[in-house]
Amino acid sequence: MTALLATEGLTMRFGGVVAVDNVSLAVSERELRCLIGPNGAGKSTFFRCLTGQYRPTAGRILWRGRDITGLEPHAIARLGIGIKTQVPSLFDGLTAIEGVTLAVRRKHGEREARRRAMAALERLGIGALSGALVGLLAHGQRQLVELATVVAPEPDLIILDEPTAGMSAEETAGTAALIREMNRDHAVIVVEHDMQFIRAIASGITVFHQGRVLVEDCAAKVLADPRVHDVYLGRPPTPQVVVPA
Numbered sequence: 064m065t066a067l068l069a070t071e072g073l074t075m076r077f078g079g080v081v082a083v084d085n086v087s088l089a090v091s092e093r094e095l096r097c098l099i100g101p102n103g104a105g106k107s108t109f110f111r112c113l114t115g116q117y118r119p120t121a122g123r124i125l126w127r128g129r130d131i132t133g134l135e136p137h138a139i140a141r142l143g144i145g146i147k148t149q150v151p152s153l154f155d156g157l158t159a160i161e162g163v164t165l166a167v168r169r170k171h172g173e174r175e176a177r178r179r180a181m182a183a184l185e186r187l188g189i190g191a192l193s194g195a196l197v198g199l200l201a202h203g204q205r206q207l208v209e210l211a212t213v214v215a216p217e218p219d220l221i222i223l224d225e226p227t228a229g230m231s232a233e234e235t236a237g238t239a240a241l242i243r244e245m246n247r248d249h250a251v252i253v254v255e256h257d258m259q260f261i262r263a264i265a266s267g268i269t270v271f272h273q274g275r276v277l278v279e280d281c282a283a284k285v286l287a288d289p290r291v292h293d294v295y296l297g298r299p300p301t302p303q304v305v306v307p308a
């Protein structure tokens with residue numbers, strides 16, 4: 064069966080640094096896949112290749128078997144790929160409903176866009192925040208509104224880069240549950256660092272290390288793999304992961 068999204072020998076070099084080194088992986092329709100790995104493993108660079116922010120040095124990206132390597136981000140989005148980066152993409156001066164409506168306007172008229180935007184906010188449990196100014200929201204709430212902008216256009220694949228960065232433990236658990244919910248209708252690729260999240264999401268996992276795929280398996284096997292412990296789990300938590308005592 065043709066994969067929804069696949070990479071073949073994907074490679075990204077920055078001068079002498081090989082950030083992504085000959086990575087081949089395939090994600091099927093409705094799959095939920097986590098990409099994990101220590102800092103510097105190449106996860107974000109791989110993500111930026113998939114989303115069109117970087118043009119890979121070598122290798123191919125296939126969408127339902129079609130070569131989409133080198134397409135611009137807007138063209139990637141038009142294929143039905145929804146992207147959430149770590150960089151905030153919402154305008155502080157808009158309300159949550161206005162921001163999410165903007166994300167759907169490309170495909171629908173104003174009334175229908177607004178209806179879909181409201182449905183997405185409700186689906187993420189933040190319907191009550193629809194009239195709130197984005198710039199005044201707490202960090203976790205703002206992340207949820209960003210997720211609503213990704214879900215609202217109903218993409219076939221959602222790609223998220225560290226969606227729980229800066230979230231509390233409670234918000235992280237909630238986001239894992241939401242992503243599982245989103246996965247009922249959409250394939251999802253999540254780049255993550257937070258181990259609590261990996262346990263909660265319990266999906267297929269690809270472990271990156273030094274730009275390469277180290278292990279690819281179900282969460283239980285990955286969490287028990289000594290190679291993964293060596294490169295990743297055995298290390299002290301990084302400062303970006305804040306776990307309250």
Ligand SMILES: Nc1ncnc2c1ncn2[C@@H]1O[C@H](COP(=O)(O)OP(=O)(O)O)[C@@H](O)[C@H]1O
Nearest residue numbers: 077080082100101102103104105106107108109
């Ligand atoms: N724009 C860039 N220019 C040069 N080197 C980069 C750039 N982006 C990432 N790198 C390097 O590529 C490697 C992988 O980084 P990154 O993809 O950010 O890893 P991760 O997201 O897994 O922490 C690191 O060695 C990093 O320093």
Ligand SMILES: [Mg+2]
Nearest residue numbers: 103106107108
């Ligand atoms: Mg990163």
